[in-house]
Amino acid sequence: MIEFNDVSKIYPNGVIALEHINLKIDDGEFVFVVGASGAGKSTLMRLLLREEKVTGGTLRVGDYDLGTMPNYKIPYYRRQLGMVFQDFRLFEKKTIYENVAFAMRVIGEPSSVIKRRVPTILSIVGLVDKYKSFPTELSGGEQQRVALARALANNPRIIIADEPTANIDPKLKMEIMNLLVKINTKGKTVIVVTHEKNIVDQFQKRVVTIQEGHLVDDRVGGMFHEDV
Amino acid sequence: MKMYSIPYFFGQTFKGLWRNKLMALASVIVLFSCLVLMGSFVLLLYNVNVNIDSVVQLNEIVVIVDYKATDEEVQEISDSISKLGNIAEVTFISKEEGLESERSRYEEYSYLFNELTEDNPLPDVFTIRYKDNSEVPNLIYQLKQIPGVSKVNNRIDIANDIENIKNGISFVFIWFLAILFVVSIFVIINTIKLGVEMRNKEISAMRYIGATNFFITTPFVIEGAVIGLIASILAFIAERYLYEFVYSAIHENYSIITVIPFSQVSLVLGIAFLCVGVLAGVVGCRISLRRYMKI
């Protein structure tokens, strides 16, 4: 469960990126976050990642209160999140297999577990036969699937995707979205930030609209908010 | 820490050193030079000290008795001396004992001393060890007042000079060392900084997947330690050859100078090199990580 309670975020330079945000996301939900450029969507995700700290209100994720959580706990907290970015952020010098394996290595999984799990995860995203390739040898869509595989590696409870389809060929966008939905049906909470109206409209999921730092609309089965 | 991480850490360390080999080499060379200079200075100072101490008994006053003094007069002088303060020990060396000790010192020429036994030119002598340095001028004045004392020799001036020189050298030396140490740390900071910057994207991606600071920084810390380790081992070997070379040169040409054999200092020197080297590596690395990684 994710709970924003009257959250605001003011950056050190004085920009008020978010104000009075109240938002509750239950386990296993699928949520689109939409809004114009500069509305504060990425800031919302950065708060969830605890890359930035709330400057007002409280933000709880599961048992963690992100406002008071000490720094040394951050890595452990992040292990229950899987992050996907628009620019993929893969390890370029590692193969696809190693990219996924490394995520497990980082949290200290033994090699026996890694060897067993990596093929399973690569098969979920449909990339088993590319396991020896390097990220630069793959298309954008494939790279994003690797990023998704890596995000899934440690069996997180929440997947956060900040514009996951922004750098992907239009024909392949649906593939990524379908994967995210598939992951969601397996019980994981999925939060997707996006600009793309047709995607939002097609899936008929919960849509949260941010406008100039305020949450202006939140409805299930919603469409892309035409006014923003 | 999980055990399975250990091979990863060392693998990363050597990859990092290899990727960054020029800077790593520069760090090793600078740290190496720094250690060899430090070691040479310390050994030099140590040997100088040992030699000074063996050549002169510095805290000693020699009271020379008038050549014509009778045994009674000598006894009176002895009584007067023992009444003075600030005296730790008085030794009386008679003319005859003095001659004997000279004779045994120059054994090869002992026949020369045979004639002297008849007509001993040496005076009776009291050697005095004092307690307090600062009271020495007063003591000398009092000794000179004793009737029958012809001369009072002391080495307080030399002792002070030597002390001053030693302090001066140590002072310059310590500053020099401090500068060298700072320079080595600076070079290591830059080496690690370069490594961190090269891997910046990788590091931020690692953070998102929940890597702890420990996991991220350990390869760099080991990198610093390995640089220190290599530099200290090389420095030890170089110091050894340098020392043996100087040792044999001095031994052949100036046999009066005592030189401590390397084996006597090698253990301490080795440990000191290792500690300073690895410390410089790790400290440099820590500073670098603190600055460039916000840990």
Ligand SMILES: Nc1ncnc2c1ncn2[C@@H]1O[C@H](COP(=O)(O)OP(=O)(O)OP(=O)(O)O)[C@@H](O)[C@H]1O
């Ligand atoms: N690190 C930062 N320091 C200061 N201001 C920032 C920072 N990051 C974002 N901002 C500002 O906060 C506001 C919200 O930015 P944010 O990145 O959250 O927008 P966004 O909704 O993700 O936009 P986009 O759709 O273009 O990605 C913007 O005005 C932005 O300039």
Ligand SMILES: [Mg+2]
């Ligand atoms: Mg954004």
